[in-house]
Amino acid sequence: MSSGQGESGGRQEGQLPASGSVVTGGGNGVVFSGESIRPAVVSLSNQRLRLNPNKEHKPDTYDDLQLDFSPSIFSSLERYLPPSMLGMPRDDKVKFMREILLKYLPHGERNRVQKHREYRQKIISSYQPLHRELYTMHPATTFVPSFLKAISDNTEESFRSIMSEPSPGVFTFEMLQPRFCELLLAEVENFEKWVNDAKFRIMRPNTMNRYGAVLDDFGLETMLDKFMEGFIRPISRVFFSEVGGSTLDSHHGFIVEYGNNRDVDLGFHVDDSEVTLNVCLGKQFSGGELFFRGTRCDKHVNTGTQSEETFDYSHVPGQAVLHRGRHRHGARATTSGHRINLLLWCRSSVFREMKKYQKDFSGWCGECQREKKERQRTSIAATKLVKSFFLLKKING
Ligand SMILES: O=C(O)CCC(=O)C(=O)O
Numbered sequence: 001m002s003s004g005q006g007e008s009g010g011r012q013e014g015q016l017p018a019s020g021s022v023v024t025g026g027g028n029g030v031v032f033s034g035e036s037i038r039p040a041v042v043s044l045s046n047q048r049l050r051l052n053p054n055k056e057h058k059p060d061t062y063d064d065l066q067l068d069f070s071p072s073i074f075s076s077l078e079r080y081l082p083p084s085m086l087g088m089p090r091d092d093k094v095k096f097m098r099e100i101l102l103k104y105l106p107h108g109e110r111n112r113v114q115k116h117r118e119y120r121q122k123i124i125s126s127y128q129p130l131h132r133e134l135y136t137m138h139p140a141t142t143f144v145p146s147f148l149k150a151i152s153d154n155t156e157e158s159f160r161s162i163m164s165e166p167s168p169g170v171f172t173f174e175m176l177q178p179r180f181c182e183l184l185l186a187e188v189e190n191f192e193k194w195v196n197d198a199k200f201r202i203m204r205p206n207t208m209n210r211y212g213a214v215l216d217d218f219g220l221e222t223m224l225d226k227f228m229e230g231f232i233r234p235i236s237r238v239f240f241s242e243v244g245g246s247t248l249d250s251h252h253g254f255i256v257e258y259g260n261n262r263d264v265d266l267g268f269h270v271d272d273s274e275v276t277l278n279v280c281l282g283k284q285f286s287g288g289e290l291f292f293r294g295t296r297c298d299k300h301v302n303t304g305t306q307s308e309e310t311f312d313y314s315h316v317p318g319q320a321v322l323h324r325g326r327h328r329h330g331a332r333a334t335t336s337g338h339r340i341n342l343l344l345w346c347r348s349s350v351f352r353e354m355k356k357y358q359k360d361f362s363g364w365c366g367e368c369q370r371e372k373k374e375r376q377r378t379s380i381a382a383t384k385l386v387k388s389f390f391l392l393k394k395i396n397g
């Protein structure tokens with residue numbers, strides 16, 4: 001399993017111009033409710049996972065547990081359990097799978113997961129939510145009807161009917177109900193007030209942000225998991241399948257804030273995500289445009305921008321922007337007012353695993369595509385040259 005689905009939340013902006021340093025953010029899963037280990041599981045700990053998933057098996061749901069990995073990772077992994085374990089109590093399966101997941105993490109990462117778990121535990125044990133209804137997914141009060149209809153139809157046509165694609169790979173659409181935006185803004189304000197009153201040192205989404213908050217850290221992780229699975233994955237399956245859009249299985253959910261006494265702008269970067277959702281929650285502001293500069297794989301992240309890849313977008317409250325994490329972007333200075341956005345970095349452990357073993361995984365990179373075209377042009381030109389050489393030879397006897 002990739003550690004990317006664990007708790008790393010840093011933007012991968014290190015190599016890019018005009019960027020800050022890579023940071024830890026928060027990741028997925030809150031706290032594991034550590035009970036004592038039962039012997040049944042200990043004796044099974046040397047059992048191996050199956051090579052192929054058991055597709056007939058219907059996995060348990062893990063949404064109601066406080067775990068240090070995303071609940072959907074447990075549901076996916078359950079299909080790989082040895083057959084003798086499938087009928088076991090859910091707690092036993094959780095312990096077994098958690099041990100496996102931890103085993104895959106290097107030692108330093110394991111410590112970080114542990115520390116982060118304690119950090120979340122501290123917040124959740126004393127923070128009193130303001131609007132409890134936000135903590136469970138209620139589609140009808142969260143999303144606008146046009147968006148819900150497109151999701152329930154679940155076809156490329158239905159998605160295209162509510163979306164614009166003003167630049168290749170950047171999709172914009174109306175998504176959240178104004179009332180939901182208001183409640184979320186009030187919840188974030190309430191959380192920040194608690195942080196100040198309690199003099200609690202919170203982790204920011206990234207070192208590039210001095211403000212903002214990780215929503216997963218104060219209890220919204222399960223709701224955001226449902227948000228991703230039910231409402232982002234179906235769209236990504238259609239538009240971003242080549243970067244794991246259909247297998248998104250974990251997320252990093254946070255708020256960014258700009259304006260007076262807040263962050264001003266955001267440097268040029270790529271996200272630590274396969275697919276990024278960026279929704280403007282409010283309030284009133286000027287400036288703060290997003291700028292996009294083409295999709296790049298690791299090898300080409302610092303290459304120049306072609307004119308057709310340049311795209312600037314002014315965000316509107318309630319509107320969503322959906323793009324590949326590797327689509328290079330940044331945000332210009334918010335020159336007045338207060339701009340607050342919800343960010344959901346969606347990740348696919350399957351895609352990250354496959355990327356490790358397959359070299360040619362970047363057909364979606366603008367520069368790879370250009371290189372490929374150039375190679376084709378050169379080979380066509382070479383073929384023509386050889387053909388005319390033989391023709392000339394034939395003519396000249
Ligand atoms: O400020 C914005 O809207 C962009 C935020 C962003 O790109 C990010 O947090 O990764």
Ligand SMILES: [Fe+2]
Pocket residue numbers: 269270271276329
């Ligand atoms: Fe970003």
